[in-house]
Amino acid sequence: MERLIVVTGATDGIGLACVKGFLAEGCRVVGIARNPAKAEKIASEIKNDRLSFLLCDLSSVRAVRELGLELNRLYGKDGIDALVHVAGAVATHRELTADGVERTFAVNHLAVHHLTELCLPLLKKRPGSRVLVVSSRAHKVGFVHFRDVSLKHGYWLLTAYAQSKLMNVLYVRDMSRRIDPGLVSFYAIDPGLVDTGIVAKTTSGLERWIWSWRRKAGDPAGVPAGHMVNIALQSAHAGVSGKYWRNGETVRPASRSGAVKTMNRLHALCDGLIARALAGSDRPEKP
Numbered sequence: 001m002e003r004l005i006v007v008t009g010a011t012d013g014i015g016l017a018c019v020k021g022f023l024a025e026g027c028r029v030v031g032i033a034r035n036p037a038k039a040e041k042i043a044s045e046i047k048n049d050r051l052s053f054l055l056c057d058l059s060s061v062r063a064v065r066e067l068g069l070e071l072n073r074l075y076g077k078d079g080i081d082a083l084v085h086v087a088g089a090v091a092t093h094r095e096l097t098a099d100g101v102e103r104t105f106a107v108n109h110l111a112v113h114h115l116t117e118l119c120l121p122l123l124k125k126r127p128g129s130r131v132l133v134v135s136s137r138a139h140k141v142g143f144v145h146f147r148d149v150s151l152k153h154g155y156w157l158l159t160a161y162a163q164s165k166l167m168n169v170l171y172v173r174d175m176s177r178r179i180d181p182g183l184v185s186f187y188a189i190d191p192g193l194v195d196t197g198i199v200a201k202t203t204s205g206l207e208r209w210i211w212s213w214r215r216k217a218g219d220p221a222g223v224p225a226g227h228m229v230n231i232a233l234q235s236a237h238a239g240v241s242g243k244y245w246r247n248g249e250t251v252r253p254a255s256r257s258g259a260v261k262t263m264n265r266l267h268a269l270c271d272g273l274i275a276r277a278l279a280g281s282d283r284p285e286k287p
């Protein structure tokens, strides 16, 4: 059966390279995009009828829910083989989403948690299905600020980014305990330093200037994407759930990403925030 892969962040950098990699392997790909014009341009350049796009601003809990429902409507019968979370952001200035959640956390982690939950029925329909979450080496300097997860006090680009990337690793390890790897396996990916425009999009001043130099030392996006395509497709990697991968091999993540109490607390926090946002009972905090 033709493999069906859903990729977020499909319109740029590592996500776009993953889309091309999965298409080259003969997969059908559903790319998730926030910008319709960008998605249309990519579709017209790639010209492959195995590629389609769905639109979603992943910073919105309701939009993620709509996306999950649409994926279930389209693929509920046959299921999907892999959900590849690549979308990510980093920002100089603290910004709250319409749900009252700090944007880096909303896009980089809350959306991962929510969309995965919504796609689990689809993933369970296909044997050997996988969820890949792009984290970062930055998780090693991260802490989960449970008392102030939206970082009202002491926001800094790296504090927010590293927190979200630690959450990604905690989540992958958490889900590998919750879900039988015979049904769905979870993989945290460290892509290394990659030459993309991510930092230039929502940063300014010194941070943007530093990245304009730093990215030149990074790998082309095709390098981590190649490893990710292998992890998602190769039978040798089936069932190897809950690991942290760099350069196509498992390596040790930060020791605090293994704390079961923290995993449970994070899981409950995300479930609570999503439920509140969907109930419309959140009172967005003033920035």
Ligand SMILES: NC(=O)c1ccc[n+]([C@@H]2O[C@H](COP(=O)([O-])OP(=O)(O)OC[C@H]3O[C@@H](n4cnc5c(N)ncnc54)[C@H](OP(=O)(O)O)[C@@H]3O)[C@@H](O)[C@H]2O)c1
Residues within 6 Å of the ligand: 008, 009, 010, 011, 012, 013, 014, 015, 032, 033, 034, 035, 038, 056, 057, 058, 059, 086, 087, 088, 089, 107, 134, 135, 136, 137, 190, 191, 192, 193, 194, 195, 196, 197, 198, 199, 201, 218, 221
């Ligand atoms: N580059 C690195 O050195 C590096 C290192 C470690 C980890 N990572 C991680 O790798 C992942 C991909 O980053 P990248 O470097 O490839 O960055 P990128 O080129 O900026 O790609 C990020 C993708 O996420 C999408 N996106 C951002 N916010 C979104 C939102 N609210 N809703 C929907 N889509 C959204 C972007 O959409 P647009 O195309 O519309 O902008 C883009 O397609 C991220 O999770 C990042 O944290 C990157």
